[in-house]
Amino acid sequence: MFLINCPHCGERDQSEFNCGGEAHIVRPKNPLNLTDDQWADYLFMRKNIKGIQFERWNHSNGCRRWFNVVRNTATDEILKIYNIGEKAPQIEGNNPKTPSGEPIIGSGNYSTSFEKKQ
């Protein structure tokens, strides 16, 4: 439940978009040499981070183009949007104070929940 600023169309409701999951997962260069464990890791295993996460989104009910998003999954705050193919930017953002910590006032309320970094 948030807005996404599509680099091509501007700010639209999240329901117009599809999330493509974790970004920067590289397809194995030598698929024939992969062990079963390596395949499992590539296909199934995910970081599933609470805090700053890098992910791919598609404006599926709009321009249908893909782009990358840096989002705080503890608050749904979007910190940066950048192009497919670009390197992941260095972003600290407001991670939860403890790994499983919840915001102080309500959940998903990023404007009031975490202390802003100076």
Add this chain to the structure above:
Amino acid sequence: MNKKPKKYSVFSLIKNAFSYHENWQPAWDSPEPKKEYEAIIIGGGGHGLTTAYYLAKNHNIKNIAVIEKGWIGGGNTGRNTTIIRSNYLWDQSAALYEHALKLWEGMSQELNYNVMFSQRGVMNVAHTLHDVRELKRRWHANRLNDIDCEWLNTQQVKKFCPVINTSQNIRYPVLGATLQRRAGTARHDAVAWGYARGANAMGVDIIQNCEVTNINIKEGNVTGIETTKGLIKSKKIGVVAAGHSSVIANMVGIRLPLESRPLQALVSEPVKPIIDTVVMSNTIHAYVSQSDKGELVIGAGTDGYTSYTQRGGFNIVEDTITAVVELFPLFSRMKMLRHWGGIVDICPDASPIVSKTHINGLYFNCGWGTGGFKATPGSGWVFAHTIANDEPHALNAPFNINRFSSGELVDEHGAAAVAH
């Protein structure tokens, strides 16, 4: 040490009425954590509490702590729509969920705590020819596994649940349904509280408001946990943290195939009894039952992205309500009272992971996603076995983490109907 809990009965109710119900003994103690335990369970949801309970009861390991970052049952256990059934497609799942259903049938008696388990039946409705084929396939699979299941045609559906709209002129008409009569609902809080009381009576420490912030490992063995209440040592640690499983796995570099997403539910204003069963529809994604207080309990779908915010999108609620109103036009003017979300840990094959890990003494029980409440007692039973013996129970052996490498997935995605 823990005081033995006094048995609840009609006499204790009368006795306590004389003191205006102000002198009830607390159902469990709230001690400070000890320095060391024989086993630690991370996560005080239903699955964590049943794990501790069965470790103490079946395996005689009593020096246990359940560590909960908030309050017990405050995670998905206290947020779910409480549908309990065992009519899964594949043999492995059918065995696991049926074992749990049998435990539900004796739970209130065993715990001396009324969990209000009500076997009012669960109906899975078919709206397309494909649905009919899938559900009939599952019905036959259930029969082969000795799990009660029936097929109802449209007229029989109408007879069993008169408020449902069986007009054939709607977008998704009712073409039939499967019915599991032994399925039903229960009171979620009572399940957490009943098992907490039972575990505490056997010596288990229940520690709330204590977040696990790290897991300590030495030479491939767990040695303890760091928490917001300090260091606690143990050589056996079971992680049962639902939506937060990946957060804990990431602390020790274990890779899990999970995505945590918001899943929402809502309840209406209370009305007189109108629907005495549980109706679920996979195709239009609606499911509804009525609580003993009279509220309609409605479950929505998951959001399409990972999030830990415990609230989902309104568009998801809107989709669900649209479907519910088509199936039950008479609900259209009811007001919704409350609405919330939980964070569910979704696994690629929609089956749980109840498994050892490559770290000695560290065990994970997760991936129950949108449908683990029904498994609460069975999950704890098999996980306790896994922790006590350092070997899986026959029922959870197929739910090993290694299945993602071997390819032996237990794909319950489409098969389990709506995944609750």
